Amino acid sequence: MARFLINISPYPGHIAPSTPIVRKLIERGHEVVWITGRQYREKVKATGARFHPLPKQSDPNGMEVYDFYPELRELKGLAQIKFWIKHVCLDACSRDIEAIDTILRGFPADVLVGDPMAFALAFRSQMGGPPNACISLLPLSLPSRDTAPWGLGFLPGNNLTTKTRNRLLNFLTYRVLLRELTAYTNNVRRELGLKPLDGPCFEGMWKIPSLIIHISTPAFEYPRSDQSEHLHFIGPILPEPNRAFELPDWWSDLNDSQPVVLVNQGTLATNLDDLIVPTIAGLEDQQVLVVAVPVKEGQLGELPANVRAEPFIPFGHLLPHVDVMVTNGGYGGTQLALAQGIPLVVAGEAEDKMEVAARVEWAGAGINLRKQRPSPEKVRDAVKEVLVNPVYRENAKRIQSDFAKYDAPTRAAE
Structure with missing residues (x-):
């Protein structure tokens, strides 16, 4: 050994x-x-x-x-x-x-x-x-x-x-x-x-x-x-189920017929005005359910009726319910979405995020907004385009199939 x-x-x-x-x-x-x-x-x-x-x-x-x-x-x-x-x-x-x-x-x-x-x-x-x-x-x-x-x-x-x-x-x-x-x-x-x-x-x-x-x-x-x-x-690292996580009271809302849009800013670039705030503003009058993560209690004030916000939700629990992910381009979160076949809208210019956004665009699995802080209208239009155009989901599913061929921890250890 x-x-x-x-x-x-x-x-x-x-x-x-x-x-x-x-x-x-x-x-x-x-x-x-x-x-x-x-x-x-x-x-x-x-x-x-x-x-x-x-x-x-x-x-x-x-x-x-x-x-x-x-x-x-x-x-x-x-x-x-x-x-x-x-x-x-x-x-x-x-x-x-x-x-x-x-x-x-x-x-x-x-x-x-x-x-x-x-x-x-x-x-x-x-x-x-x-x-x-x-x-x-x-x-x-x-x-x-x-x-x-x-x-x-x-x-x-x-x-x-x-x-x-x-x-x-x-x-x-x-x-x-x-x-x-x-x-x-x-x-x-x-x-x-x-x-x-x-x-x-x-x-x-x-x-x-x-x-x-x-x-x-x-x-x-x-x-x-x-x-x-x-x-x-070696493939992406996928999270293990968090069996201790307690589902929020609104979890059954995910089972309604309207599309679910997850907006996530990851763990480094955490200024909510960059992406979470414009996403909520752009989608508040749309027929979608918006889930915003991570958001601390009271951080956004009163939320529109179609928005749910939490400081943390394990992606293993949430992503199976998501139709589109709006992200600032965190590499881990982006790959977790693709591992579920979820198309993306990406807005990020700091750290490595412009490179993640470019790869999403290159792969045809989503829209690259090329902004750190897009307008609500740009986010709304991009989400609507990803929801109605099947090409983005088809490409996300293609990547999902490729990801499924790999067991990253085992390949790494070998």
């Missing part, structure tokens, strides 16, 4: 899909030490893994990410990506490596497993440590001649125009606009006694892992003719 040291970023959208993978490793008799945020101590221990906390400077410990890193609030696109890599990932490397070394002294791991943000773990592997494996938990950011740079939200293509666009944008983005990021990365590596990366930052970091497992399938990821042989699709 093997020993795994796992370092997953302390955010719900990273912890949730990693948990079944860790549990499967434990079931197979492997030993696991999991280093992450303190708020996940009990969740980690429930898998059977040993918990080790991140250094406090690297651990939001329950704070909203935009409160822990307030500079992120004003940034989008490449500017936000640059800040995140420099000041969330790279600035933490020295102290995070100290924490990793503390673990390794008492737990001689055979493999170091992290997500794409675990720069410290990847660098530690190159400093004479065990081999590194990466769990790709976001839309795949692996650079390719067949795709535009990650973070722009551009669709792929294989005609002369898009190939020329990709070549020019990849050079401009990775070797010009992000040149300073590569220099910053290599300065950190130099301080750690490592050689410069083999190529620009985005390209070079993906060359470090000996194994990359991506939590999706080819039906929901752009094709790459130059795909790494180390990349393996």
